[in-house]
Amino acid sequence: MDLSMYPHALAMSAKEFIEWSTNVMDDLVRATGVKKALDKVSDPLMNWGVRNSMYPLHFGIACCALEMAACSGPRFDNERLGLVFRSSPRQCDVLLVNGWVTKKLRPGLRRLYEEMPEPKWVIAMGECAISGGPWYDSYNVVQGVDEFIPVDVYIPGCPPRPEALIDGFLKLHLKIKGQGIGKFMED
Amino acid sequence: MSESTNYTVEQVKSRIAEAFPTAVKFVKKEKPRRLFMTADKGSLFELCKLLKDQLGFEHCSLVCGVDRIDRFQCVYHISSIANKIVAEIVVDLPKDKPEIDSVTPLWEGANWHERETYDMFGFIFVGHPKLERILLPEDVTFFPLRKDFQVGGI
Numbered sequence: 001m002d003l004s005m006y007p008h009a010l011a012m013s014a015k016e017f018i019e020w021s022t023n024v025m026d027d028l029v030r031a032t033g034v035k036k037a038l039d040k041v042s043d044p045l046m047n048w049g050v051r052n053s054m055y056p057l058h059f060g061i062a063c064c065a066l067e068m069a070a071c072s073g074p075r076f077d078n079e080r081l082g083l084v085f086r087s088s089p090r091q092c093d094v095l096l097v098n099g100w101v102t103k104k105l106r107p108g109l110r111r112l113y114e115e116m117p118e119p120k121w122v123i124a125m126g127e128c129a130i131s132g133g134p135w136y137d138s139y140n141v142v143q144g145v146d147e148f149i150p151v152d153v154y155i156p157g158c159p160p161r162p163e164a165l166i167d168g169f170l171k172l173h174l175k176i177k178g179q180g181i182g183k184f185m186e187d
Numbered sequence: 188m189s190e191s192t193n194y195t196v197e198q199v200k201s202r203i204a205e206a207f208p209t210a211v212k213f214v215k216k217e218k219p220r221r222l223f224m225t226a227d228k229g230s231l232f233e234l235c236k237l238l239k240d241q242l243g244f245e246h247c248s249l250v251c252g253v254d255r256i257d258r259f260q261c262v263y264h265i266s267s268i269a270n271k272i273v274a275e276i277v278v279d280l281p282k283d284k285p286e287i288d289s290v291t292p293l294w295e296g297a298n299w300h301e302r303e304t305y306d307m308f309g310f311i312f313v314g315h316p317k318l319e320r321i322l323l324p325e326d327v328t329f330f331p332l333r334k335d336f337q338v339g340g341i
Contacts, residue, residue: 103323103324104322104323104324137338138338139329139331139336139338140322140323140331
């Protein structure tokens, strides 16, 4: 930290002062190793929080949505994993695509994906969402949802059972664990 | 639906035969409370008007298309809840110019049926208020339920 960058140090504007003090704090935290310690605490904590409150979008397209409904019923009860289906994309962080995506739906689904806040993940559930399934080579069905949005977890099956859906979410847990989203101070 | 009297299939048949001696032909197919006929495409609208205004057929159940390779057919199922009769009208359309009068001015419910038939077969319903694609995206140029449409050949 050199004060030569701030020749008018005694007469700073508010903006300059905020920038200067932020730099001082950052340098201080880096030099003393507090930052590393902070990340060590915040990363697992935040990660644990994100993993256990994944809110998928309540957006059923086709028959896999029935498995989704069964999964949220009392027998499989996905709320014990913190999976609460929300109806607004702005409150969600998992887009669960369950069913064939027609070409007419494609721009709408893309928009739903864009409306979700970061961090967000996409799960393709069932054959139709993965590759078009029985509608292979159809004139009106998109051949796999990964053609236009990035997919993190694929759950095969036609349709997959609720256990498979829960397993897919647990696979997503593993992925989130490795992402380090709790490290809010960049190195 | 101005008249309150109920009609039997025979009465409906005779009324139609009276009004359209040449344009409408009855198909020899017997089923209880069903009425099968073929009509010219020019007289379809007048026939539907007669059915609706005088014979109490208040509901258009179905409009769809058939591709017979040498010609198209447009099929209408007009039902009467008061008479408990369903009338089926089949209209032949030429392959090169499939145009037919819209029945949407009579039955509002035919609106989407006709749009879907346009979407799948490319029939032009003259007088339809909004003849656009309904199931397929706007920019599609083919008609997928025609026999000459090749799957995967897009």
